[in-house]
Every structure is written in C-alpha cells, then in structure tokens.
Amino acid sequence: EARSRGGDSICVADPHLRDRAAQRHQIESALLRGIRENEFRVVFQPQFHISDGRLVRFEALCRWNSGELGMVPPDRFIPIAEQTGLIAEIGRRVLISALQEAKSWLQNGRRIGLAVNISPMQFMRPDFPQSVAEALAEAGFAPELLELEITEGIFIRDLNLAIARIRELQRLGLSIALDDFGTGYSSLSYLQRMPIDAVKLDRSFVSDLSIDSATVSMVQSVLAMARALKLRVVTEGVETTEQLSILRELGCDEAQGYLLGRPESAEMALQRVLNSPSETTKPEAQLQRTF
Ligand code: C2E
Ligand code: MG
Ligand code: MG
Ligand code: MG
Numbered sequence: 001e002a003r004s005r006g007g008d009s010i011c012v013a014d015p016h017l018r019d020r021a022a023q024r025h026q027i028e029s030a031l032l033r034g035i036r037e038n039e040f041r042v043v044f045q046p047q048f049h050i051s052d053g054r055l056v057r058f059e060a061l062c063r064w065n066s067g068e069l070g071m072v073p074p075d076r077f078i079p080i081a082e083q084t085g086l087i088a089e090i091g092r093r094v095l096i097s098a099l100q101e102a103k104s105w106l107q108n109g110r111r112i113g114l115a116v117n118i119s120p121m122q123f124m125r126p127d128f129p130q131s132v133a134e135a136l137a138e139a140g141f142a143p144e145l146l147e148l149e150i151t152e153g154i155f156i157r158d159l160n161l162a163i164a165r166i167r168e169l170q171r172l173g174l175s176i177a178l179d180d181f182g183t184g185y186s187s188l189s190y191l192q193r194m195p196i197d198a199v200k201l202d203r204s205f206v207s208d209l210s211i212d213s214a215t216v217s218m219v220q221s222v223l224a225m226a227r228a229l230k231l232r233v234v235t236e237g238v239e240t241t242e243q244l245s246i247l248r249e250l251g252c253d254e255a256q257g258y259l260l261g262r263p264e265s266a267e268m269a270l271q272r273v274l275n276s277p278s279e280t281t282k283p284e285a286q287l288q289r290t291f
Contacts (some may be wrong), residue, residue, distance in 0.1 A: 002237065030068040032059050034091055040064050041163020042098050044269035046114070046261040047234060050248045053291035055111030055276045057147065059256065060098035061263050082119045092131060093124040099139035099146075103267045105273045106142060112273050113145040117179065120153035124161070129168050136172065145175030149200065150176060152184035159193070166195050177234065182222060192229060199226055209246055216246060223250055231282070244290070260290060 032042060064072050081087040104113040122128060127178030136143050148169065153195050154162045166176050175197035183202045201222060208215040226233045238244050247255060250268035261272070 001077065027069070027077055027200055030072075030085075031066060031077060031081055031084070031086050031090075032266050034064055034066055034133070037067060037087065039066055040090055040093060042059065042094055042101070043263040043265060044098075044101070045256060045263040046269070046272060047256040048291070049071045049253055049255050050244070050255050050291070055112060055272065056254055056289045057115050057145070058102075058269055059115040059149070060117070061096060061279055062094050062117075063088040072259065078119065081284070082121050085119065085121060087119045088122050088125055091117075091119060092114060092135075095132070096135050096138070099135050099141050102145070103139045104270055106140075106145070108270075108274060109278055110276060111142070112272050112276070113147060113222075115147040115149055116175065117149045120156075123148075123154050124152075124157070124165065125151055129165070131171070132174070133172055136174075144175075147177050147198070148174060149179040150196075151179050151257055155190075155194070163193065163195060170195065170197075174196055177232075191225070196231065197235065198232035198234055200234045201252075204233075205248075206235050206237040206243055207239070211246065219247075219252075220250055223252060227251075241290070 008192060041063045042060045043063055044060060046055055047057050047059060048054060049056050061072055062078070064074075064077055075273045078087065083088055095118075098114055098116055102112070113270050117130075120144060132148075136146065139262050148168075156166075159189045168174060177198040178191075178194065178196050180201045180202045181199040184241055200221065205219055207220070208271075209219060223233055232253050234254040235247055235252050236256045236257060238247065238259050242257060243257075244255060264272070
C-alpha cells in the first residue's frame with residue numbers, strides 16, 4: 001500500500017496501529033448506535049462483610065451487547081467512551097437504571113447498598129452532582145446507601161477541583177471509594193489529601209495472594225495505611241477460600257469476587273437480596289457458608 005509522507009500517515013503505515021485506529025473508530029460508531037438503540041444493560045456483583053458474611057452492597061457493572069459487534073467487554077469500550085465523551089450519557093443511564101433496581105431492594109425492607117463506577121470525564125462534568133441528586137430523588141433511594149467508585153484519573157488534571165467535587169457529592173450523603181487502588185501512583189501523602197471513604201484494593205494484589213507469597217506483606221502495609229487514614233477497605237477479585245481467609249486474617253473489611261458471587265442479572269440480585277436476612281434476623285443466622 002502507499003506510504004505517504006504526511007503527518008499522521010506514520011500511524012497509517014503501521015499495520016498494528018492502523019488496525020487499532022480502525023477498531024477504535026468501529027467501536028466509536030457502534031457506541032453511537034448503542035446509545036440510540038439503548039443497547040446497554042447493568043449487571044450486579046455482590047460485596048460482603050468479611051467478618052460476618054453479610055451482604056453489604058452490589059456493584060453495578062455495565063454490559064454492552066452491540067447490534068454491530070456483539071458483546072463488547074467494558075475494558076474495550078469504556079476507555080473509548082471516556083475519550084469520546086460518550087461515557088457521560090452511558091454512565092448517566094447506568095446510574096439511573098442501577099438506582100431503579102436498588103430501589104426495589106429497599107422497598108423489600110433490605111438496606112443493601114449500591115456501588116456505581118464513574119469515569120473521570122463523567123465525574124468532573126459541571127452538571128454531575130446535580131444529575132446524581134436528581135437520579136437519587138427520582139428513584140427514591142437512600143443516598144447513604146450509594147457509593148461512587150472513582151479512579152485516580154480524576155486527580156491528574158486538577159487535584160483541588162477533584163477534592164471539591166468529592167466533598168460536594170459527599171454532602172448529598174453518599175460515599176466515595178477509590179477503585180483499582182494500588183495500581184496507580186497514589187502515595188501516602190497524596191492519599192491523605194483525598195477525602196474518600198473507602199479504597200478498593202485492585203484484584204492484581206488479590207490474585208497473587210497465597211500464604212507464602214510476598215504479596216501478603218504488601219497487602220498488610222496497604223491495609224495499615226488505609227487504617228491510619230480511617231478508610232474502609234474492599235478487596236476485589238477474591239477467587240479462592242485461601243485468599244478470603246488471608247484477607248480476614250489481615251483485617252480487610254469487605255470482599256467481592258467470583259468465589260462469593262459473579263456479576264448477575266437484576267432479577268438474580270433481587271433474589272439474593274430477598275434471601276439475605278432482614279434487620280430482625282438473629283446475627284448467628286446471618287453467617288453464610290463460604291465465610
Ligand atoms: P472494576 O470497577 O474494577 O470492576 C471489577 C471487574 O472485575 C469487573 O469486570 C468484574 O466482573 C471483575 N471481577 C469481579 N470479581 C472477579 C474475580 O473474582 N476474578 C476476576 N478475574 N474478575 C473479577 P467488568 O465487569 O468486565 O468491568 C471491567 C471494568 O470496566 C470495571 O472494573 C470498571 O472499571 C469498568 N466499568 C464497568 N462498568 C462501568 C460503568 O458503568 N461505568 C464506568 N465508568 N466504568 C465501568
Ligand atoms: Mg469498580
Ligand atoms: Mg475495581
Ligand atoms: Mg479493577
């Protein structure tokens with residue numbers, strides 16, 4: 001093929017990059033159609049208290065069955081949606097429909113929380129707090145049961161603005177968790193400045209976790225750091241009973257992972273909520289078998 005000498009034609013000449021650019025373009029136009037045709041769904045993955053096995057909340061995870069591309073995993077389309085700004089609309093719908101489901105848990109007398117992932121672009125939009133307040137009011141959901149999962153990406157551009165934004169949202173009554181914790185550049189002094197409520201230890205730590213691995217002491221120091229800052233610690237990606245018992249030993253607060261429950265449909269999540277003990281059930285009857 002012709003190799004032109006012009007500016008960005010360098011990319012075009014590289015077959016790998018060219019494929020990637022084409023793929024991005026393909027996903028971008030499929031996303032536009034996805035928004036138009038309402039192709040996005042939400043699934044729910046449970047999170048549990050490690051000490052007593054109690055169901056604490058569900059994390060809402062976006063699923064996209066594209067009419068053009070079939071099922072596309074979030075790791076493929078979320079970054080593109082973020083860069084093109086389409087994430088604002090997709091994220092808005094995820095929040096609204098997840099809150100709609102969570103409302104039914106509350107209506108059944110269960111105080112089960114909801115965690116929703118918010119991308120940096122969505123989080124920093126001027127109208128974001130207002131849209132969260134409206135979505136909460138519309139659904140009639142308890143703000144203190146909502147947790148927004150953010151990533152370090154929001155701190156890169158303007159740290160002070162991000163901090164102000166977090167505080168503004170917390171005033172609505174909800175909590176903020178820092179997702180994928182440990183994968184980025186957060187140092188102790190940096191973390192100290194973020195007025196967050198919880199950290200979600202990235203699953204790369206948990207997957208390396210076994211009794212004799214060096215990861216144990218790494219997780220230990222992360223937990224010590226979190227404790228010093230009075231942050232709740234959620235661990236994601238718990239797949240084995242060994243990992244769960246190490247995390248319990250280390251004093252981690254909450255856990256999420258395939259061992260405990262995969263992402264599931266709204267119907268299955270509601271069923272799980274209904275099977276979970278209500279406030280009046282005796283504590284000893286709440287212990288689940290896995291724990
Ligand atoms: P995340 O927020 O860190 O979500 C956890 C991911 O780990 C989910 O992948 C979940 O299915 C997966 N996971 C949970 N337990 C296990 C386990 O035991 N083992 C393994 N191997 N994986 C486990 P998923 O659903 O593919 O989502 C990937 C990422 O896409 C999420 O990572 C999040 O960053 C992003 N994402 C998903 N939905 C949304 C959304 O609505 N908005 C935004 N902004 N991002 C989203
Ligand atoms: Mg998350
Ligand atoms: Mg995570
Ligand atoms: Mg992650």
